[in-house]
Amino acid sequence: NLQAGMVNGWNHLSAPSNHGAFLGNLKYSGENGDWWSSFAIITGQDQNNPANLPTVVNGYANRTRYSFLVSRNLGSRTEYVFHQWLGTQDTGAPGGGTAKWYGIDQYVYYRLNDNWRLGTRVEWFRDQEGTRVGLTQPSNPNKAPLPGSYASWTVGVNWLPTTNVMIRPELRWD
Helix, strand or coil: CEEEEEECCCCCCCCCCCCCEEEEEEEEECCCCCEEEEEEEEEEEEECCCCCCCCCCCCEEEEEEEEEEEEEECCCCEEEEEEEEEEEECCCCCCCCCEEEEEEEEEEEEECCCCEEEEEEEEEEEECCCCCCCCCCCCCCCCCCCCEEEEEEEEEEEEEEECCEEECCEEEEC
């Protein structure tokens, strides 16, 4: 399965400055449906200082993020998903240079029936230059830059009332 298109940057319907970005995905599923893998990428001009750091010049530069996933059924009801990703922002690091952030997520789901799954996720996230964690918002007591490694663990349920809607309450530890 191959998908490709153009979007207005990250998370924008309309922005103070509109910039087109490429969004693409390639997905392959095994013949008997017990595994699949996908690679997705978004790349284009976007704001290079979302945290409003005083040491990063405001403007627009290339932002790219890729996402690689592999899923494997571990029996008739259990699914394991591995997710690795990397993001970069040109001229987005304090003092200049490229900001980088990356991580690994791992999921295990246990299907109770067609509408209910139990799930758990373990995530490791590295904010190399500290430009993605603690974005400067009035309600956030943390002030960027906050470079470092971060981890979280969640457990919860996934309810699929229809094929296009998922509700997933969870307990989370950071």
